[in-house]
Amino acid sequence: MVARHRDRASTFRTWYVLVILVGLAGWQASSLLAMESVFNGSFEQDSDGDGVPDGWRTAGRGTIVQRLERVPLSEGGYVARLTCTKFEGGFPDSHAMLCQLNVVSVKRGQWYRLRLRARAEELVAGSVSVALVNYRNWTPTGLQEIFSPTSEWESFEFYFRATTDLPAEESRFQIYFQSTGTLWLDDVELTPVPDFRPRRLPQLAASVDQNFLPNSSFELGGFGWGSLGQGRTSWAANLFRLEGELDESQAYHGRRSWKLTVSRENRLLTYFDYFDPSVTELRRILVAHEGWVPLEPGKTYEFSAAVKANRSAVPVILQIKQDERTRTWNLQAGSEWQRLSVRFTAEGAFAYGAIGLDASNSDEDTTLWIDAVQFRCLSSQESSLPYAPARLVESCMVTDQPGNIFTAPDRGLTLRLRAYNADSKTQQLRGKLLIDDYRDRTVHTETVAVEIPPDTRVEKVFDGLLVGKKGFYRITWQPEGAPSQVLRAALIEPYREQDSVFGMNHAFPVDFLIPLAHQAGLRWWRDWSCQWRLVQPDSAAPFDFSIPDQQIHRVLALNGEVLMLLPFPATPWAAAADLERIAQEAQSNSYLKERLVVAQKPKDISAFGAYVRAAVTHYRDRVRCIEILNEPLFTSYALPNSYGWHVSDYIDLLRSAYQAIKEVHPNCLVVGGIAAPPESRWVRDFIEAGGLAWCDVMNLHLYPHRGSPDAYEEAFLRCRDMMRQAGFASKPIWVTEIGCYADDDPPSLPFRVGDEAMNRSLRPSEWRASIDLVKFAAVMGSAGVTKIFYHAGTCGPLNENTAGNIFFEYGGCARKMYAAQASLAQFLGPDLVFQGKESWHPSLQVYRFRSRGREVVILWAKKPLKWHVPARYEVFDLMGNHLALSELTLDDEPVYLVREGL
The missing domain is CATH 2.60.120.260 (Galactose-binding domain-like)
Incomplete structure (x- = not known):
């Protein structure tokens, strides 16, 4: 460390001489661009002695209190420290940020590598974003990453491909977080990688x-x-x-x-x-x-x-x-x-x-x-190639279950080893069977030997493995002299009730996944198809629901429950749309143009009410919950604030929808709200403006940072307090979109799960994501959340599937989160009621619920802790396995306590 900083001091002297030679009174970024893509990324330079590293500045909302400093290290050299002591969320510039203007340039199609070192303390957000944008029009350029620093120094590395040319004079390189806390940075380097390929x-x-x-x-x-x-x-x-x-x-x-x-x-x-x-x-x-x-x-x-x-x-x-x-x-x-x-x-x-x-x-x-x-x-001499198998003896491990998902823990796993010998002589197959659990602990190992006659397939059955156990299992077959094969499997108790706390945003496009999701308690499906523009494309046309019928009836036929979202406030003929502005904004993007038109407020609210009335009349015998608009005001989906729409405009539409629905179907639940994170100012404004009077359920959306779910508890509880102050203390909350992603077998490196919001929610491992799913359920449940919809029911292509659907690899094979979700749904039934948060120990997070006539406690330790189990409670691990222990070593992984007979 000391030697490295001596080298950086020499670099500083070189830069200082350069500044003097060119006659600059202060630092000019444009003059230095040719020599360094990020200037003063070592934070050694402070030529004017103001305590702020040269070339760096803060940016953010004026009400946010932040301070950027260049601070020394005890071992020599300097680092940057950004401290935020007061934060206000809900605005585009709600961030504590250090940035460089007019410095970094990139070329479209070129790959780049970003490296940095960081640590943090009391960072409520839990994660830090880094991006490169064109600040003239605020367009992204390909770099948009997130990292989660701890209290110890760590190195982070990202690769990205520039999606556009960015001249230095239009660029802002920015590192920022959205909360109070302190971030230290060092060694920020951005360099082109000419031959890089993912x-x-x-x-x-x-x-x-x-x-x-x-x-x-x-x-x-x-x-x-x-x-x-x-x-x-x-x-x-x-x-x-x-x-x-x-x-x-x-x-x-x-x-x-x-x-x-x-x-x-x-x-x-x-x-x-x-x-x-x-x-x-x-x-x-x-x-x-x-x-x-x-x-x-x-x-x-x-x-x-x-x-x-x-x-x-x-x-x-x-x-x-x-x-x-x-x-x-x-x-x-x-x-x-x-x-x-x-x-x-x-x-x-x-x-x-x-x-x-x-x-x-x-x-x-x-x-x-x-x-x-x-x-x-092919070699240059080859003109024809007769077929030959990869190996004369090939083998694999398979199961007879869809997605390798077993639903009878009392019978365990059944595996089948298949082997084929293409040789003309008998062959011996030898290998090892290994099974690891969700924490990558080996729970079964077995040596295998099989004799295979010529031109013959043989099969060996392994029955009754891990009887009585539940959870995710990674099965590895290691044949001698050939590549290993890994099989994902899950052993769960299937969810059998029609109603559930859990669902998905969008139904999976292929039917076989929906019953697999139901087995894990994912019973609800948030459907977007009943759009005004599709059911009444012309003002004189009668309502025609044939398009949404195809989507909604399919899910109902598969025994699912539907939350029918009416996502957009208008149809083209009814929209109060500035077509010239929309065309300018959308440019050649026809999809965006169409969506921006139907996102505007209708010229006649009564026409919107007629659309809602027709929809609920058509589906009244099949759909019992309707959500009004997707993410209004703060996105471009519905009533975008950037076009001049306000909370009052949304409440106008929500009131009209509520009245129309109740006229036709008094027992139908109306889900309304801004569908933003709980700390959003739009959510606050909606509550304070009286919007809760016109819905039975308030919605929220959350794409959480990679830090601990504990960090969101305060925001959810403040949101509940605002509801209480508005006179709606008992009104439930549904989180109709939440993301929490991971893939231990990513299809590519570098790996991104989706858009910026989804990538923000990417976890470092499936085990971590499984932990966070359970923690979020506890944190949100403590604030009155009674339904949780994960985003999203999508299917990527073979060899390119992402983690975006959360629970399934290709073929319906389970991720660790699937088994954790199946266990969570078993403990938290549809009659879930929060009973209170207990203070059993300063290091414990303890959330107590009632469900199915029993008490269910979800708890974990902020720091490792030995703890005696209270009398009358049974203990279960993250996967639902019973732990016959009177003393536990608790850590960051949640466990369940169950007490019967309440």
């Missing part, structure tokens, strides 16, 4: 035979494969599992092939309920291998497969995706086996291949058999 995961390793693809002739079933659907109309409605079936009657190689069938009788449909709700029948279906092939740029690769169809001239699609580029070949298959192959030159760093059928122009049932798929790198 890493795709997982990566497939070629065997000696050079076929990258395991189980390439499907002898092990569908292991290692998934599906893609072409022709979908929504970005969120990807196929999320392997479609088709194993066929043991047809084979090009070995004894099995994969059979894809597209028929009119069994249609493959995907759904999504957002702006342009979609119901898409997919008739172009592909199978693709899981994982990415690492490429050597400039080399030639071949992707090939054997195919056979149920008739002649069936269109076949071969597809290669290299990083962000997709190339497609349209070929044909006949009624006899033939090999199809395509070749390409590697341009990216990673690729995967897919093959399937195109039945989009045919009314006939179409079947395609696929076998012997190969992905190989």
